[in-house]
Amino acid sequence: MSRGGLFGTVAGLIALLALGLLVLPFLALVFHLSWARVFGVLAGNERVVATSLVAAAISLTLVVLLGTPLAYLLARTDFTGKMLVEGLVVLPLVTPPLVMGLLLVFVYGPYALLGGLLGRVGVGFTDVFPGLVLAESYVAFPYYVLAARAAFLEVPARLERASLLLGRTPGHTFRRVSLPLARGGLLAGAAMAWARAIGEFGATVILAYHPYGMPVKIWVDLNDLGLPQALPLATVLLLVAVPLPLAALLGSRRKDA
Amino acid sequence: MLRVNVEVEYSGFSLSADLTAAQGDFWGLVGSSGSGKSTLLASVGGLVQPRRGEVALGDRLFFRRREGERRVWMPLSRRRVGYLSQENDLFPHLTVRQNLAYGVTDDGHLAELVSLLELGDLLDRRPTDLSGGQKSRVALGRTLAVQPRLLLLDEPFAALDWSLRRRLGDLLHRLKERYRCTVLMATHDLEELPRLCSHVAVLDGGRVLQAGEVAGVLAAPAGAAAAAALGYHLLPVEVPAAGWIKIGPQTMPYPSAREPGKAVLAFHPAGLRVRSRSGGPADTVITGRVNVAVGFAGTGWCRLALHGGGEVVLETTPEIASNGTEVAVGMGEAFLFPD
Incomplete structure (x- = not known):
């Protein structure tokens, strides 16, 4: 056997092992699940599912709108304190979600300075839908920004320069050159951010226990009704969360823009 | 008219250049790698910001x-400057048609460019499906499509083979005449100079050593460094007394008032002619031994190891072009520079 062949075999075996370990918990879910109950649970939790989907969609929109310019600037410019900014972006990623929730209460809670001010103009974040969106956005933000930054770094700066030299404005260049060429990485980042947002539990349980999103409802059902009741809703969470990342993955594989 | 007077500090390299080009001039920038050709083009195009100075087009x-x-x-987007380098910088996600039309607001003359550059069959292809020569043609077309008043070319065809390079060079010359733009082109291909350029600037170590019309500069290099950049061969010689030079073992009369000491004799390989015996002072003769020879179709080329040191390649007759032959070579016009 050639060295390349041996390497391929070993790598293939390790990959199979990794894949097996990855799939194992989901196989367990399939064996422990009654599909009839999934549909039953779905019928009783339409509002919870809708809350989760809408909150995650708004979070993703916010994350993409706020994160894309930041990711682009981090990829394309050098400035004093850039390392610090990059560190700040990673901060929510390394902060345990529960702690993140506590920190959000310190800022957006009714007795915090900013939260108090916002409360006076009728914008609250504790135990309300905007709180759910806020918590999900915070935890999803670094996933998108880091992926988007890497995607923009992959776009050769000389192509953007070529666009400017052809008389196009920086805005046009960004839309017609940078964005299409970074599309794969941006979609992958958006997929990760979506998955992170819709599955967020730690920060939301602290800041916005109500209205129930799916992760908090699964926790409540587990405590109140036990595993047989929690498992079907967990399956529903997986089923509604997966299509978007899957579409993003397929979209990022398409070569043409 | 293009006026460039800049001082640039860029990646540890410094350039100080002064150049004026009339509208429609075709300038060749020559010099060794690292002489400042690309930095000069970049500072004119706005890709590099000079430390001080001025760049103005009209x-x-x-x-x-x-x-x-x-x-x-x-800003770059308002300069109307075409810039082309070896990388081509075609947008990989767009077709040839979309690349060509990218910067165009009025596509009235796109069809003419497509025809001149023979791009008709390539319009729906992506850059990844094109050969090197095709990519260069598309990039040239895309640059000219926006009708730039100034075209900056940083060895755009250097990676292509000789015949393709020559063809694209001729095409470039025709297009330049058609679109009446001023061109600055960095090149290592000294054959391109008289064929394409009206003017030449010789750069070395971040300075313009000499600039002017191609014929004048080629015929009278300003110094040894300029001569080397223009393709002259440099031969170390000794001046034993005013009016004489010593090349290896040979001492011969040479019409120069240079003081005794070490010097450099510059001669162009294109001016070399094999002779049967020594010529007069106007045609300095050097001797050497043929060590590689090729004869073909009534012509011959040989690599001559000069007795004064160094090697030159020259065109000769098939009879002379045989290994081991001792030959005398008339240099034609030669220049004596201080060492």
């Missing part, structure tokens, strides 16, 4: 920075 001021004055900087 009445349009691209850049100005002087002591006590407010800095002027025109």
Whole structure:
């Protein structure tokens, strides 16, 4: 056997092992699940599912709108304190979600300075839908920004320069050159951010226990009704969360823009 | 008219250049790698910001920075400058048609460019499906499609084979005449100089050593470094007394008032002619031994190991072009520079 062949075999075996370990918990879910109950649970939790989907969609929109310019600037410019900014972006990623929730209460809670001010103009974040969106956005933000930054770094700066030299404005260049060429990485980042947002539990349980999103409802059902009741809703969470990342993955594989 | 007077500090390299080009001039920039050709083009195009100086095309001021004055900087997108390098910089996600039309607001003359550059069959292809020569043609077309008043070429065809390079060079010359733009082209291909360029600037170590019309500069290099950049062969010689030079073992009369000491004799390989015996002082003769020879179709080429040191390749007859032959070579026009 050639060295390349041996390497391929070993790598293939390790990959199979990794894949097996990855799939194992989901196989367990399939064996422990009654599909009839999934549909039953779905019928009783339409509002919870809708809350989760809408909150995650708004979070993703916010994350993409706020994160894309930041990711682009981090990829394309050098400035004093850039390392610090990059560190700040990673901060929510390394902060345990529960702690993140506590920190959000310190800022957006009714007795915090900013939260108090916002409360006076009728914008609250504790135990309300905007709180759910806020918590999900915070935890999803670094996933998108880091992926988007890497995607923009992959776009050769000389192509953007070529666009400017052809008389196009920086805005046009960004839309017609940078964005299409970074599309794969941006979609992958958006997929990760979506998955992170819709599955967020730690920060939301602290800041916005109500209205129930799916992760908090699964926790409540587990405590109140036990595993047989929690498992079907967990399956529903997986089923509604997966299509978007899957579409993003397929979209990022398409070569043409 | 293009006026360039810049001082640039860029990646540990410094350039100080002064150049004026009339509208429609085709300037060749020659010099060894690292002489500052690309930096000069980049500072004119706005890819690099000079430390001080001025760049202006006609009445349009691209850049100005002087002591006590407010800095002027025109963004790249407003300069109407075409820039082409070896990388081509075609947009990989767009078809040839979309690439060509990218910067165009009025596509009235796109069809003409497509025809001149023979791109008709390639319009729906992506750059990844094109050969090197095709990519260069598309990139040239895309650059000219926006009708730039100034074209900056940083060895755009250097990676292509000789015949393709020659073909694209001729095409470039025709297009330049058609679109009446001023061209600055960095090149290592000295054959391109007289064929394409009206003017040449010789750069070395971040300075313009010599600039002017191609014929004049080629015929009279300003110094040894300029001569080397222009393709002259440099031969170390000794001046034993005014009016004489010593090349290896040979001492011969040479019409120069240079003081005794070490010197450099510069001669162009194109001027070399094999002779049967020594010529007069106007045609300095050097001797050497043929060590590689090729005869073909009534012509011959040989690599001559000079007795004074170094090697030259020259065109000769098939009879002379045989290994081991001792030959005398008339240099034609030669120049004596201080060492």
